[in-house]
Amino acid sequence: MKIEEQIKAYIESQDEPKRSEMQTLHQHIVQMLPKGKLWFLDGKDDTGRVVTNPSIGYGEFIIHYKNGSTKEFYQIGISGNTTGVSVYIMGLEDKKYLPQNFGKTIGKASVTGYCIKFKTLKDINMNKLEEAIRYGIEQTNSENK
Numbered sequence: 001m002k003i004e005e006q007i008k009a010y011i012e013s014q015d016e017p018k019r020s021e022m023q024t025l026h027q028h029i030v031q032m033l034p035k036g037k038l039w040f041l042d043g044k045d046d047t048g049r050v051v052t053n054p055s056i057g058y059g060e061f062i063i064h065y066k067n068g069s070t071k072e073f074y075q076i077g078i079s080g081n082t083t084g085v086s087v088y089i090m091g092l093e094d095k096k097y098l099p100q101n102f103g104k105t106i107g108k109a110s111v112t113g114y115c116i117k118f119k120t121l122k123d124i125n126m127n128k129l130e131e132a133i134r135y136g137i138e139q140t141n142s143e144n145k
Contacts, residue, residue, distance in 0.1 A: 055079040061140035084119035089136035
């Protein structure tokens with residue numbers, strides 16, 4: 001199955017209103033990263049055991065580990081969770097940036113060093129979410145150069 005088909009099947013497997021909201025987010029992020037690589041991670045480890053929620057990824061950057069190894073990964077990710085949707089902004093050096101700059105202005109959401117989690121899009125300021133995503137893209141694009 002192609003990645004686009006996996007993404008479509010994953011989004012369609014969600015109950016409403018999460019299905020529509022994930023589709024809306026998917027379309028927004030694809031517009032923000034029109035040439036970005038698409039990813040689908042099924043949440044399973046190498047043995048087939050479920051270790052995390054499935055996620056859709058957008059763009060790419062290189063993670064540099066302390067031991068010198070590297071790994072290609074997505075810049076932005078979205079995932080359905082038990083209470084709503086999580087948006088992952090990967091590769092940020094400053095883990096305080098998102099909570100300090102968006103925690104109070106994004107709306108009814110939990111904001112950590114790399115994740116913005118909310119129940120419904122109606123609870124958040126979409127412009128602020130897009131601003132956070134754009135910041136993440138800019139940060140990881142500059143690291144890739």
